[in-house]
Amino acid sequence: MNKSIILGIESSCDDTSAAIIKGNSILSNIAASQKIHLEYGGVVPELASRAHQQNIIPVVHQALTKANIQQNEIQAIGFTRGPGLLGSLLVGTSFAKSLAMSLDVPLIEVNHLQAHILAHFIEDANPTPPKFPFLCLTVSGGHTLIVLVKDYFDMEIIGKTIDDAAGEAFDKIGKVFELDYPAGPIIDRLAKEGNENAFEFSKPKLQGYDYSFSGVKTSVLYFIQKEIKKNPNFITENINNLCASVQKNIIDILLNKLKKAAEDYKISEIAISGGVSANSQLRESLKKLCLQKKWNYYIPKFEYTTDNAAMIAMVAKLKFDKKEFTDIRTTATAKYNL
Known part of the structure; x- marks a missing residue:
């Protein structure tokens, strides 16, 4: 069987990534991350798009070299059209369009x-891919969603955040704890040494499957302000316990809604995706919940959790098989519904 060779390009935020897929198998998955945003405690859109312009040609070249693929072997080019930062998306979109025109693909x-959701179907993402229908908790710095996945391109959002995304909450709380950006991985690491029941923070009381994290953030901020008045070294002396308690709170909120959705929809195939799905405690807690409920769980390899071009190439491959191609006049879009 002739397996298609596709180049995937991802530039939705601050990682420039390129990947080559052959069939469902990833031959290369290269990413250049931008360190400059550390100084600002968050992604600066203007700086991000400039860095993409510098990184995109070397990253694509590296992806081709590592995959041992020549440009003329590429049969199609997949790119992130949205959602994301418009300036960043424009760089990837413009490059993909130019290269597709020059190669006539x-x-x-x-x-x-x-x-993020269909990354589960990359050959080495899981021992076996999820079976339809499945529920996918898609959780990152910009998004927190529960998605009912009926087929590759038949998805329904049944729950979403009404304010902050979970990853955003980790980063904003990290700022209160005076941690570097992005704070999520740092909180995950420090939490391993802490007691998750040391402190209690508020949980939202929302109906249905929607999320809210702004109340958690406010509850942590007020608690810290109160404790610092009594002891200026409170954060430093309690950082591990604080991280463990906050992490438990956010994960409990995420999984309680996911559990409710799975029970209500009678679905026993449960997946997670997105940058926050790299969180070690979320992975452990999901496993525990699914084993207890006798559900099948799907947790992708770390390299397919953060923003990466392998997942873009995977979707492009599925669309290529259906001959679902894009007009060259298409434009990037900051908002792009599922």
Whole structure:
């Protein structure tokens, strides 16, 4: 069987990434991250798009070299059309369009959120891919969603955050704890040495499957302000316990809604995706919940959790098989619904 060779390009936020997929197998998955945002405690859109312009040619070149693929072997180019930062998306979109025209190959637009979910179908993402229908908790710095996945391109959002995303909450709370950006991985690491029951923070009381994290953030901020008045060294002396308690709180909120959705929809195939799905405690807690409920769980390899071009290439491959190509006049979009 002739397996298609596709180049995937991802530039939705601050990682420039390129990947080569052959069939469902990833031959290379290269990413250049931008350290400059550390100084600002968050992604600066203007700086991000400039860095993409510098990184995109070397990253694509590296992806081709590592995969041992020549440009003329590429059969299609998949790119992130949205959602994301418009300036960043424009760089990837413009590059993909130019390269597709020069190689005379089809162009395939990809929804970034759909790609996070369909990363589960990359050959080495899981021992076996999820079976339809499945529920996917898609959780990152910009998004927190529960998605009912009926087929590759038949997805329904049944729960979403009404304010902050979970990853955003980790980063904003990290700022209160005076941790570097991005704070999520640091909180995960420090929490391993802490007692998750040391402190209690508020949990939102929302109906249905929607999330809210702004109340958690406010509850942590007020608690810290009160404790610092009594002891100026409170954060330093309690950082591990604080991280463990906050992490438990956020994960409990995430999984309680996911559990409710799975029970209500009678679905026993449960997946997670997105940058926050790299969190070690979330992975452990999901495993524990699914073993207890006798559900099948799907946790992708670390390299397919953060923003990466392998997931873009995977969706492009599925669309290529259906001959679902994009007009060269297409434009990037900051908002792009599933």
